[in-house]
Amino acid sequence: MAMVPTPARSGEAAARAARVRRNWLLATPALALLLLAASGPLLVVFVYSVLAPAEYSGVVWKLSGEGWFKVVFHRDIFDETIGLADAHLTIFWRSASISLLTTAIALFLGFPTAYFIATRPPRQRTLWLFLVTIPFWTNLLIRTFAIMEVVRNQGILNSWLMAAGLIDEPIQILYTDTAVLIGMVYVYLPLMVLPLYAAMERLDFRLVEAAYDLYASRWRVLTRVIVPLVKPGIVAGSILVFIPSLGAYVTPRVLGGGKNMMISNLIELQFGEGRNWPLGAALSMTLLAFVMLALLFYVRNMSRIERRG
């Protein structure tokens, strides 16, 4: 038996359909813009990653796995033997280790900083927070340039170390991995402090007090009470630092001086001098996959924390 819609129900359904149509219509301009400037181009990159490279730049419209193959493997031009692409693996390793170190150092510095701000009297907190926000909104290039001046051979870091008698002549920091690491910590530190602060601001200090009343030591209070309570902030801050670190382009380019490349710089190279667009596209997709994995880890972690309440 066919369902005959009652007039009321069909009216309701029509109203709902109209509302859905209205919502989609309102979202259309934004979607069109993003399709042109974000999602569409991303699909094209994926397509390029499975095409063959043209001789100078661009692609030949022929299906090829060469781009993806070259991400990790290397084929000798003379005897066609296949080996691992050591240069690429070194760059992946550098990207991963610098990003992890950046996250760890930023956490080590950012956790106490956020705690310090959260334990100020409420009126002062806004000011301290403002002080963290200013560098955060300052142009990334300016901040990278600022740190470049600090670590260069005649910069203040070397001058101070020499004045303190710790070293006799300037140590070469600029254009090394250390410079990139210092720069990344400097640039991304606010991204660690802000979510940590948001978590700590809501910290219930009665629980801390209860722990002390039960004779917990300072260390135990920190590791067993405070850290578990602000864990969502720790996870959020770490992800917010790790993801942009992994895809960092400006900081390694300026402070690494061209030879200490990270994934982003390798991608640029393939679209420039390397003249291998499919490889560059495959590398881009690889970077994107790593970022998505990190995000997935974050989402799973967050939902687990929420379920536990």
Next chain:
Amino acid sequence: MADVAPPLRTTGRRFSVRRVPGFAAIAAVSFALLYAPIVTLVAYSFNAGDSIALWEGFSLRWFAAAWGNEMVQEATVRSLVVAACASALATAVATMAALGTTRTAPFPGALAIYALINQPLMVPEIVTAVALLIVFAMIKIATGYSGLGFLIVAHAGFCVPFAYLPIRARLEGMDLSYEIAAADLYATPWQTFRRITLPLMSPGIVAGSMLAFVISLDDVVITEFVKSAGQDTLPTYMLGQLRRAVTPEVNAISTALLAVTVLLLSAFFVLNRQRR
């Protein structure tokens, strides 16, 4: 003898449950790290000498040099034009999208719309940059047009989530009763929107457009890949300069940009506080 309770913690400083030893010191290191480089950078923009390492007295000559540099002038104007157009475009589409995706029952595709809008936040900038390089190169060849439009569209794209999120937050926190009252008083949907909804959501729109403007002004990576020859914005011009011998002129430009950022941020904070 009866058991004696352990003595109360009476160390030198008054005991506070909130204090963790060493944290204040690490916080001091963090703030020093955050500010020492910026302070140095600003200080050397007032250097009389040619060096960014040797102090030779106070002077404004590098500000004058930057001000008189035609390349800098052009790049500044270009940066402002792109940021203004891109943030206006992004804010307009984000406002509409926010109206369509908030205060409504879940509808088919709502999650997809949300994911698409936030895509620029998740995809690394370099990936978007090479993607746009490929696609815009095709369009440039096909149409022969290579103007600022490409930069504006590219910037508007990654500015959308930054404009969308504050507007959405504002809409979600808004009281529906005014709009219901307006409808009860026979206002047409358009009148209700124009007279009630729009004024109520305007703080969100202002915040969103300001964010979008700053984000656009800051961008280096995507601009570097999308720009045609002779389309340097201020950040890409500076990036180019860093490869050469750096004079305090770059410091002077940075200091000026920094001043603009601090001013905008202060205005933002003050506005926010007044509203509350």
